[in-house]
Amino acid sequence: MNVIQFENQHDQRAVGIVENNTVKCVNGVESVRDLALMAIKNQFSLEQQVQQLGYSDESYDYSFLLAELKVLPPLDHPDTAHCFISGTGLTHLGSASTRDKMHQQNLNDAASVTDTMRMFQWGVEKGKPAAGDVGAQPEWFYKGDGSIVVRPGTDLPLPPFAEDGGEEPEIAGLYVIGPDSKPYRIGFALGNEYSDHVMERRNYLYLAHSKLRFCSYGPELRTGELPNHLVGTSRLRRDGEVIWEKEFLSGEDNMCHSLSNLEYHHFKYQQFLKPGDVHIHYFGTATLSFADGMQAQVGDEFEIEMKEFGHPLKNKLAHTQPELPIGSVITL
Known part of the structure; x- marks a missing residue:
């Protein structure tokens, strides 16, 4: 459904x-x-x-x-502060090589590549534990609260301080915390996790900064279990013409972590188990136009499509509000 x-x-x-x-x-x-x-x-x-x-x-x-x-968006909260947007990386087979490719212009930073491959290998070895066992922790990041979510078809703002605004075609899990303080997964949606890949490429320790951006997911929520093998298409359009297009894979057959392992390592934190709260959790990708040498421009349209999720998710890249001036913090 x-x-x-x-x-x-x-x-x-x-x-x-x-x-x-x-x-x-x-x-x-x-x-x-x-x-x-x-x-x-x-x-x-x-x-x-x-x-x-x-x-x-x-x-x-x-x-x-x-x-x-x-x-x-197919799930939200009336108080955006009670909607948490987060995600995991290095979860898909091929995601480590994509990340390394992003860092190829930073070859003197050996740690960025070494740590990427090390964490990916942990997932390959222990990302799908037996039932009842705890597997390897994935890379985890926080994107923001519900105020950074834009509805399908609308613009993804490019902050004035951003060095890049690129798509990340992913599947997101959608959750509501019940009155019993337990997380209930109500379904999945297509997502554009949208990050600053130039900033991340400078040094992998900038990952946290690069993820603090707007995002989009939907338009449809698919109920039930996620198929083990999913094939979608990610596109970048400029002036109505497709300038980049690539297949992307998801589902556990194409991942080095099980969904249950990713969910455990998110919801093991008590602060994420407050009754009534909403969580949107991106599961990662191995496909980026930026890794193929593309850099999106204002006015470009992102399109993420997968037949199991109905209508594609489309958003355009747009300018945003003026930057906060330096020294704007007021002392009381």
């Missing part, structure tokens, strides 16, 4: 199920988070909860909603 959040004809929030190009409205809920909390309370799956609620008489043309930018 593929689920979206959107603004209806009355500019009110609604939850819909996508069937072909039609969106059927779910009765009684205005957000996927509310739907998930209802399902947790009733001990239902998300699909069972939708079946219990049923559908209203309203339906919408999906293409129209997307064109009018009415489709919201």
Whole structure:
């Protein structure tokens, strides 16, 4: 089942199920988070909860909603401070070589390559532990809270201090923390994790800075388990023309970590288990246009497509607000 959040004809929030190009409205809920909390309370799956609620008489043309930018990220929180955006790297087979390729212009920094390969190898050796065992920790990063999320089809801002704004085509896990302080995965979505690869290439210790950027995910939330083998396409368009296109792989068959291991190493921290909170966690990629020598420009459009997730995720690169002047911190 593929689920979206959107603004209806009355500019009110609604939850819909996508069937072909039609969106059927779910009765009684205005957000996927509310739907998930209802399902947790009733001990239902998300699909069972939708079946219990049923559908209203309203339906919408999906293409129209997307064109009018009415489709919201498929999971959010009414208070953006309670939506956590994070991710893991070096999780996919081939991701280490992609990372090393990014650092090839920084050959004097041997540690950046050595540590990359060392952490990747830990994942290869111990990233898929037996049931009940703890596997190797992945690379982990924080991107921000819900305020850095842009809806599908809208612009990804390029900060004035940024050296690059490049796509990262990934699958994201979408979670709600239940009243019992346990994480509930409600589904998966396509994601553009969007990072500053030039900054990261300068020194791998700048990774944390390079990840503090906007991001996008959706437009659809896919319920159930993630297929073990997924093939998608990532594209970069300039003036309407495709200037770069490449296949990207995901699913556990193409990863050196299991999803359960990545989830354990995120949710083992108690501060991530506050009831009602929302978590969006990116699982990593091995495909970047930047690694192939491309550098996105303002006005370029990113497109990430995978048939299992319905409509592709599209966002354009755009300028953002003026930079905070140096010395702007005020002493009280």
